[in-house]
Amino acid sequence: MANSDFDQTQAERFARLALGCVHKEYPNKIAHSLNSDADVKPPRELTPAFYGCFDWHSSVHGHWLLARLLSMFPQSPFAADARRALAQSLTPANIAKEVEYLDATGRSGFERPYGLAWVLQLAAELKESSDPDAHQWSAALHPLELAAAAKIASWLPKLEHPIRTGEHNNTAFGMGLMLDYARITSNLEFGRLVESRARDYYLNDRNCPLSYEPSGEDFLSPCLAEADVVRRILPSPEFEEWLSAFLPSVDLEPTYVTDFTDGKLYHLAGLNLSRAWMLEGIVSKLPASDPRRKPFAALASKLKQAGLESIRSEHYEGGHWLGTFAVYLVSGRNDRRHEESVTEPRP
Numbered sequence: 010m011a012n013s014d015f016d017q018t019q020a021e022r023f024a025r026l027a028l029g030c031v032h033k034e035y036p037n038k039i040a041h042s043l044n045s046d047a048d049v050k051p052p053r054e055l056t057p058a059f060y061g062c063f064d065w066h067s068s069v070h071g072h073w074l075l076a077r078l079l080s081m082f083p084q085s086p087f088a089a090d091a092r093r094a095l096a097q098s099l100t101p102a103n104i105a106k107e108v109e110y111l112d113a114t115g116r117s118g119f120e121r122p123y124g125l126a127w128v129l130q131l132a133a134e135l136k137e138s139s140d141p142d143a144h145q146w147s148a149a150l151h152p153l154e155l156a157a158a159a160k161i162a163s164w165l166p167k168l169e170h171p172i173r174t175g176e177h178n179n180t181a182f183g184m185g186l187m188l189d190y191a192r193i194t195s196n197l198e199f200g201r202l203v204e205s206r207a208r209d210y211y212l213n214d215r216n217c218p219l220s221y222e223p224s225g226e227d228f229l230s231p232c233l234a235e236a237d238v239v240r241r242i243l244p245s246p247e248f249e250e251w252l253s254a255f256l257p258s259v260d261l262e263p264t265y266v267t268d269f270t271d272g273k274l275y276h277l278a279g280l281n282l283s284r285a286w287m288l289e290g291i292v293s294k295l296p297a298s299d300p301r302r303k304p305f306a307a308l309a310s311k312l313k314q315a316g317l318e319s320i321r322s323e324h325y326e327g328g329h330w331l332g333t334f335a336v337y338l339v340s341g342r343n344d345r346r347h348e349e350s351v352t353e354p355r356p
Contacts, residue, residue, distance in 0.1 A: 015339040015340060017082050017085050019339065020078045020081065020082050020085060020087070020336075021085060021086060021087050022322075022332075023074060023078065023332040023335055023336050024074070024075060024078050024085075024087040024090075024091055024332075025087065025322070026074075026320075026322055026328050026329075026331070026332035027062075027071040027072075027074045027075050027091075027094075027332055027333070028075070028087065028090050028091065028094055029322075029328070030061050030062040030063070030067070030068075030071055030325075030328070030329045031061045031062055031068055031072060031075070031094050031098065032060075032061050032094065032098075033061045033062065034052055034053050034060055034061060036063060036325070037052045037060070037063060037064070038063055038064045039055070039064070039065070040064070040065070040119065040120070041055065042113075042115040042116050042119070044113065044114055044115055055106075055110055056068075056106070056107055056110050057102075057103040057106050057107070058098045058099060058100075058103040058104055058106070058153075059098070059107065062329045062330065063272075063325070063329045063330075065120055065124055066120055066123050066124035066177065067329050067330040067333075069124055069127045069128055070127040070130070070131070070330070070333040071329070071330075071332070071333060072094075072095060072098060072099070073127060073130055073131040073333065074332055074333045074336050075091040075094055075095055076091075076095060076131065076134045076135055076138060076140075076143070076146075077134055077336060077340060077342070078091065078336065078340075079091045079092060079095070079138070079140050080134070080137070080138045080139055080140055080143075081340060083139070083140060092140070092142060095142070095146055096142065096146070099146040099149045099150055100149055101149050104149050104150055104151075104153050105152065107153050108152050108153050108156045111153070111156050111157070111160070112156060117160070117164075121160060121161070121164060121178075122161060122164075122178065122180060122183030122184070122187075123177035123178065123179075123182070123183055124177075125157040125160055125161055125183075126161075126182075126183040126184075126186035126187050127186065128150075128153055128154060129154065129157055129158060129161075129186060129187055129190035130186045130189065130190060131150065132147065132150055132151070132154040132190065132194070133189060133190040133193040133194055135147035135150060136193060136194055137193060158196070158199050161187065161199075161203075162199060162202055165202060165203065165206045166202070168180070168206070170210070171210040171211065171235075173231045173235075174224075174227075174229075174231065175222065175223055175224050175226075175227025175228065175229045175230060175231055175280070176226065176227065176228065176229065176276070179229050179231060179234055180210065181207075181210075181211070181231070181234040181235040181237070181238045182229050182234040182238075182283075184203055184206070184207050184238050185234070185237055185238040185241060185343075187199070187200075187203045188203050188204060188207070188238070188241050188242070189241075191203060204242050207238055207239070207241075207242055208242060211235050211238070211239050212239070212243075212251065214235065214255055215254045215255060216254070216255070216257065217231070217232035217235065217236075218232070219232045219256060219258075219259065219260070220260075222261075223264060223277065223280055225273075225274075226273040226274065226276045226277075227276060227277065227280050228276035228277070228278075228279035228280050228283060228334075229279075229280065229283050230280065230284050230287060232255075232256060233283075233284055233287040233288065233291070234283075234287060235255070236252060236255060236256060236291050237286075237287040237290045237291060237343070239251060239252075239255075240252075240290055240291055240293070240294035243294075245294055245295070245296055246296070248294050248295070249294075249295055249296060252291065252295075252301075259288075259304075259305065259308070261308060263281050263311060263312055263314075263315035263316075264277040264278075264280050264281055264315075265277065265315070265319075266278050266319055266327075269321055269324040269326065269327065270324060270326055271326065272326035272327070275324070275326045275327040275331075278316055278319030278320065278327055278331060279316070279327075279330070279331055279334045280316075281312045281313070281315045281316030281319065282312070282313065282316035282317070282331070282334040282335055282338050283334060283338075284309075284312045285309045285312040285313040285338055286309075286337060286338040286342075286343040287343070288305050288306070288308060288309035288312070289306070289309050289338075289343060290343045290344075291305060292305045292306050292309070293344065313338060313339075316334070316335070316338070317335060317339075319331070320332065320335060
């Protein structure tokens with residue numbers, strides 16, 4: 010459920026951030042493995058659907074932002090622009106080039122897991138959307154959805170240990186997006202794989218060193234991201250017990266950005282937002298009698314305020330991606346609607 014104070018005015022602000030970048034090719038940071046001189050091409054030719062927003066994954070989740078806000082505010086002033094942007098990007102020809110790029114030799118690790126998880130989140134959003142054009146966009150995206158899921162399904166069984174960083178390759182955050190996708194789309198086989206690996210990686214963890222966080226360029230909390238994915242796979246009483254052993258205490262303060270023109274340092278604004286939604290997710294799984302609910306909720310509110318106040322559209326270093334984190338938080342995307350186990354098929 011979206012936060013009650015999330016309205017069309019806020020949505021307009023975040024939509025304009027995405028609209029200002031999804032087809033803005035430069036500046037651009039590409040993670041590009043070249044196989045020959047023929048691969049020396051501008052971003053719009055390499056990945057014609059997702060070439061904007063400075064990097065590929067930000068472009069993907071910028072499109073997710075537009076799809077989500079279009080569903081929530083279909084009559085808003087930005088709706089027509091959002092619809093045009095999605096229609097321009099999500100064409101069968103563009104997606105075919107994206108799949109070709111993803112499947113090329115030497116790109117097995119491309120955008121894994123963060124960007125691929127956002128592809129799946131975009132696919133889930135389009136499948137749930139009530140917009141009349143969403144079915145067409147979903148069908149166009151489907152080959153890339155399948156390719157992304159296949160890449161992840163090939164990788165996870167070989168990943169012996171989870172990746173516990175506060176940046177893009179954090180396994181727990183990506184797995185949360187993957188599980189939500191699997192449950193929204195009823196992709197049972199994929200969901201069972203992700204849930205099984207999450208159990209292998211995390212259920213025996215204890216005493217997460219939250220006091221070591223954050224590292225200087227984090228936009229995710231390794232400890233809270235892990236708790237947020239585990240609450241998706243354990244019943245409430247088991248999660249309550251697991252959380253007590255994993256995070257005996259949670260003592261955090263908002264982080265602040267010292268240089269808004271430094272893209273890496275700007276990550277700390279996103280950390281406030283992601284910590285806020287992860288704490289909200291944790292609270293949602295705790296029983297009503299759990300004494301941690303109230304202080305965790307208060308801390309989430311404090312982090313949310315600090316994060317939203319740090320989004321400055323005049324600084325492209327953060328504006329090209331922070332809108333997504335804000336919308337993921339304030340639109341309630343991290344709620345519990347899809348957290349039932351995928352271990353067994355739905356009745």
